[in-house]
Amino acid sequence: MxxxxxxxxxxxxxxxxxxxxxxxxxxxxxxxxxxxxxxxxxxxxxxxxxxxxxxxxxxxxxxxxxxxxxxxxxxxxxxxxxxxxxxxxxxxxxxxxxxxxxxxxxxxxxxxxxxxxxxxxxxxxxxxxxxxxxTKFGTEKIDRARYYKNEVSSEEVKTVIRIDEASIKKGKKLYESKCYLCHDPYSTKTIVGPGLMGILKNPSLPVSGKPAIPESIINQLRNPYRYMPSFSYLSEEEMLNIIAYLNTL
Missing domain, CATH: 1.20.1440 (de novo design (two linked rop proteins))
Structure with a gap:
């Protein structure tokens, strides 16, 4: 429950x-x-x-x-x-x-x-x-994850995902304080928003259907799709650290 x-x-x-x-x-x-x-x-x-x-x-x-x-x-x-x-x-x-x-x-x-x-x-x-x-009395999810197969050219992916331990550790800390309440990192089940396990390993983001690339996540944080609150106050450095952590899920 x-x-x-x-x-x-x-x-x-x-x-x-x-x-x-x-x-x-x-x-x-x-x-x-x-x-x-x-x-x-x-x-x-x-x-x-x-x-x-x-x-x-x-x-x-x-x-x-x-x-x-x-x-x-x-x-x-x-x-x-x-x-x-x-x-x-x-x-x-x-x-x-x-x-x-x-x-x-x-x-x-x-x-x-x-x-x-x-x-x-x-x-x-x-x-x-x-x-x-x-949610039909809690039996359904608010936002059903919709996965679309979007073709993404290499030119669109400009952000390099960090893989160093320091960035991942900082990203995890940020995730736990900003994202964890709504997004389960260990499954794709919906709490308030969809679970984010394997988010960067899928062809597209849940709900919005945008390409599962760092640029889409940064845009989602700055200009959220649907009901998610904005995290535009986060610095680019912080967003990149969050992406580094998401890449480990």
Whole structure:
């Protein structure tokens, strides 16, 4: 089970807790004839909120770690997801402050609770929901590797692949800090992106189908195809070291 699949499942669980919170809120404030005990509903709402917050913190930690490790710009979908997530934590902070301290604004708690539940739909839909949808609940890869037989002339290959141990060692270190989270170096299985075992021994790159030559990899790092973040901040020296390591896979 990949971390992304686990995160997606947890986000669905968090959405369920948001729905439970909304239900208990409606039962407490929305009915004159109470079917359930108010005290029990309040306790359920409180416990539900604590679990929701714990799941939120875990997922947020995972997402922030991913962003820090990749150091790439967010995609439009990722940007919306982040905005939803930040909005939720702000609203949660306001709600807790009102309930605990500023009780003169207590009537606003209902609106805040409803907003949190609705925004949770958006947050989950743009991340976990999307992942589960496009992978058919984790049974398929996001990006199927597509290998095309491209004829590459010797004139196109201008970059000499380094084979010295120092370059390979530096490249491995860079790979582990920049690439490993998304690309498995020991297989062709997809984590987030395709596994890169034998990447320079194939006729073409996975997903983009471009020739499997150093120039294509450098271009991919600078101007990524599809969803991969840009690594244009890496120096040419660092890119060549990464290629040296990729050549050993």
């Amino acid at each position: 990949s971390l992304f699949f686990l995160k997606s499942i947890l986000s669905i669980v968090m959405l369920v807790f948001a729905l439970i919170a909304m239900f208990t809120m409606f039962e407490i404030f929305g009915k004159s004839d109470k079917k359930y005990s108010i005290e029990k509903l309040k306790r359920l709402h409180k416990v539900n909120g604590i679990v929701y917050l714990l799941i939120y913190i875990f997922i947020a930690y995972f997402c922030l770690s991913f962003i820090i490790d990749t150091k790439g710009e967010l995609s439009p979908r990722g940007t919306f997801h982040s905005i939803f997530a930040l909005t939720i934590i702000v609203l949660l902070g306001l709600k807790i402050s009102i309930v605990r301290i500023y009780r003169q604004f207590y009537n606003q708690v209902k609106i805040l609770g409803l907003l949190i539940a609705l925004i949770t739909f958006g947050m989950v839909g743009t991340s976990g929901g999307y992942y589960l949808l496009v």
